[in-house]
Amino acid sequence: MSVEKDSKKRLFIGLITGTCILLCLFLASLWYVPYVGISAFGSWASWILGVIVTILILLVGWAYLALLANVVLGKTFPFSTKARGLTIKLFLPLMTILGRVFGLSKRKIRASFIKVNNELVQSKAGTCDPDKILMLTPHCLQNSRCDMRLTYDVDNCKRCGLCTIKGLLELRDKYGAHFAVATGGTIARRIVVQKRPKLIIAIACERDLASGIQDTYPLPVFGVLNERPHGPCLDTQVSLIAVENALRKFIKAEKLPVDAEKNVGMTPLSGL
Template sequence: MRNEINDYQNVTKNTIGLLMISISISLLLILLVGWLTVGGHMSAYIIFNGIALITFISFFMMLLVSLYTYFRICYNKSVSVLILKWTKHSLKWIYPFLKMVGKLIKRDKNDVRKAFTLLNNKLTMSECKSYHGKDILLVTPHCLQKAHCSIKVTNSIALCQECGMCNVGDLKYLQQTYGVQCDVVTGGTLARKRIKEKKPKLIIAIACERDLVSGLMDVKGIPVYAIINERPEGPCYNTIVQKKEVEDIIKYFLRGEKK
């Protein structure tokens, strides 16, 4: 959760900026194509603009509802279950468009990804559900393990010797202390397999921004809380996660308390 606090201001500005640019581009496209179509083809012009208008209004409503929900949650205001569900569904439609716009304006891809994970986390936390430890699955990529370690914890985290050289031992400790499930995976395919096998009711995923967004887009019907890892030695190599951050969020969902 400390990562979220540190990134909050930048992510908020980037999110709002991208949403406003998305709206502007949508309007310009409607006007441009309408102008190209109108010459001598009034019926086509009317049909096209009718479809475009309905599409734009639907998308614009998703943006407005998402912004409304985002700020309500940020200021600890209550949000109805219906709006929460709408926002969760609309996010997966909005993100690819925001990604495209971010690329056009040369915005750092990770800023857009952080915005997506931040809003997802706030939506997940705002539902304020309480879970049993056995219903929570911690998932992390194998790059959390030191590259020189000879033990394959992807087979089972129980094999970890807890030498203290990496955070895998911390996750093993959290698994034993809180009764959560925990898996170290080699990639998305194995992660999906473990999720299917273990059928968790909540997933706490640790990874880089790119992999987290990919997982959030891929997982259906299960709430996911995303924790961005630290990469002092570069991507996919000897990554780090703060034990306290993971432990705090486990406690949050075990109690189901509001913050």
């Protein structure tokens, strides 16, 4: 598992390094090309343009160094909280384009982005009361043969144990966090507006997690990848241990239940 995490981290570093270099070259060209013909307006015009472009390059470089320091060294630079926003809004789309040029799948690129986003969120979000945390899951975690409607009320679940919804409800009851099931981005955004959490623990595939992280920024989102033994969007599963570990990372120590070391929801997923 650690080897896989290290490979994701190396992939992220490689892609963001290439993206940063290309972006800086592009910004530099915005100064160099007009410089050749802008001299007719006076030397001051080219200098002003050069200063503006230099500032932009320094800002991109600072964001890159802040991310690199956080990912590799676990250290933070001043104003490095803005680096996560720049990564989400600017670097990720460019990283995807660059990765595709080198034949890397979007899934790998997104998984790499989610891994690093989680580290940034963990280093910056701190801890909070459990009722300020929202566990948000897609409806595909629900057993496809179940006719209970959970989107508007997860407590409609009969807790039969045929899917991981039962275990997630037990985690909600144990820790006191909110839990909701969404069928799409629009409903997910409505749930976030209603619950007004300080942090979201989102369970989804790479594509939905990456887009969800982008949509909800600056609200911190800690992503937990689902498991797809039957293919995408059908009877998906999630490691309850991974979700519980995520809850324990962000809940204040004094708010943790006394039996928090015990695993819950480990009923075998029979019938899937």
